Structures are given as structure tokens and as C-alpha cells.
Amino acid sequence: MNNIALTSRQSDIQIIWLGVDGSRWILHGPGARSQGAWIETIKGILAPPSTLRTRAAARQRGSTPGTVKVDERLIDLTVHLTATPADPLPIVEERWNRAWSMDTDGKLWIITANSARWFSARPRENEDLDLTVDPRRRGVLTAEMTLVACEPDAHGHPEITDWTCNGPTTVTISNPTDLPAWPTFIVAPGLWELPDGIGGDVVALKPSPQAMSVQTRPGVEPVTLADGSPGYRLLGGQRFVYPIPPRTPPTEVIVSGVGALQIIIERRWRKGW
Known part of the structure; x- marks a missing residue:
């Protein structure tokens, strides 16, 4: 399963976004929410999307395995934005938007007790905002984001x-x-x-x-x-x-x-x- 629900019990994982504008957002782990953003779930950071290609002759029973095709990596995030002691929610949202671009990759770092790796990624499409309740009234803006890492390997x-x-x-x-x-x-x-x-x-x-x-x-x-x-x-x-x-x-x-x-x-x- 490639879907991870992030809870406080998994405090050994730190996830950081280094934005295209040079900003640094701690999205999970020690320091999370200090910039006004955190993620609830993340999907797509484990095994890359891979498909075994097979071929079969017209009268062959079954098939013959071929090469493995590794596709681009899609990373899905559930992101929450909220005000900080320094900035109200609209300012946090503005800063958050400046950290992303479909024209340039940022870096999504995954840091644990024994590894520090990153994916070079950018938004694949515009974020999907949850507007069921006015975010500024409830104080939290929730967005579903899909990132694409054209180079699927973790560096x-x-x-x-x-x-x-x-x-x-x-x-x-x-x-x-x-x-x-x-x-x-x-x-x-x-x-x-x-x-x-x-x-x-x-x-x-x-x-x-x-x-x-x-x-x-x-x-x-x-x-x-x-x-x-x-x-x-x-x-x-x-x-x-x-x-x-x-x-x-x-x-x-x-x-x-x-x-x-x-x-x-x-x-x-x-x-x-």
C-alpha cells in the first residue's frame, strides 16, 4: 500500500517542501505548522509506478516476461493551511502559492532517523480546495494536491x-x-x-x-x-x-x-x- 496517514506517533518522519521561491515548509514532523502548513496524508513516495511488459505469440500459452517500465511518479498530498502568530491565513495562503510552479521543480524531502532523500517535483494540476465551509471562517484551508516527479527516483x-x-x-x-x-x-x-x-x-x-x-x-x-x-x-x-x-x-x-x-x-x- 502506497498511502500513508501521518499521525503524531510517526514523529520520526519529517517531510519538508523546498519551494521554487526558496521558501522552506516543514509539513510533518518536528517544526510542522510553524509556517502555517501541514499535511494529513501523502501517497506515492514508496515504490515507483512500475509495469512488467510481457509479450505473447499467437498460439503461446501464457506470455513471456520482458522489460520493466517505470513511469513518472505522482505524489498526492492532503494539505492544511492556517494562520500563524505572525501572519493571518490569507498571507499564509499567498506565501504558500509562491512556493509552487508548474514551470519549475521544487524539492520534497523525506527525512527519517537513518535517511534523507528528496524528489524533484512540481504540481501536475491546480490544487483542489475544500470550500464546503468558508476556510476563513473556520480558520483552516484544506487542499488536495497532486505533484509529478518526472524523474521517479528518490535522490x-x-x-x-x-x-x-x-x-x-x-x-x-x-x-x-x-x-x-x-x-x-x-x-x-x-x-x-x-x-x-x-x-x-x-x-x-x-x-x-x-x-x-x-x-x-x-x-x-x-x-x-x-x-x-x-x-x-x-x-x-x-x-x-x-x-x-x-x-x-x-x-x-x-x-x-x-x-x-x-x-x-x-x-x-x-x-x-
């Missing part, structure tokens, strides 16, 4: 490590998450050989007169020079194929080069905690 703080290389150097990488991870290497000018995942081939880049950022994730600019220009030609037609598999413990790999090396490993999870 955690990346792991960033710094190394100094002088030829072949042993470095340590890991991936404790339940999703594959694609590292980024930021290297000094010169000649570098970088690992492709854990057990893949070495990717040897051509010499670079500038420092550069090398991203291994497919679908993005693979090499960017320090001045911002693309450096994909330094790959010489090579590409990175293998991510760091899920739940990879600290593992040693070899990087070859001279100078400063920074490794940034993203942290993405299937669930909000």
Missing part, C-alpha cells in the same frame, strides 16, 4: 571523495543503494584512464590541456572541459557501458593519471526512505 546526498594520483592509483567506490549508480570523474589536465563500472574495460581518454568532468551516465554530455566546452572527442569513440551495481560494498578500482581526482557517485533510491 540522496552524493558521495564525494578526493584523491591525488601519480600514475595507476587504487581508489575505492561503492553503491549502497537499490539502483545502479553512474560515477562522475573530475580530473586534472593530462592523460587519464578511468574504470568502466567495477569489472568493465578501462576507458583511456586522449590528453586534455584542461581539467575536465567525465560523466559515465548514458544520455548526458560525457566530457565537459573546464571552460564549459564539450570534450567528447577525447573519448575517441569509446563509451562507458557499466554502472556500479546496486548494493556494491566498498570496492577497489584502478584510476591512472597524474594530479587531482574527484569522484562523485550519485545516490538514487526506489523509495523515499
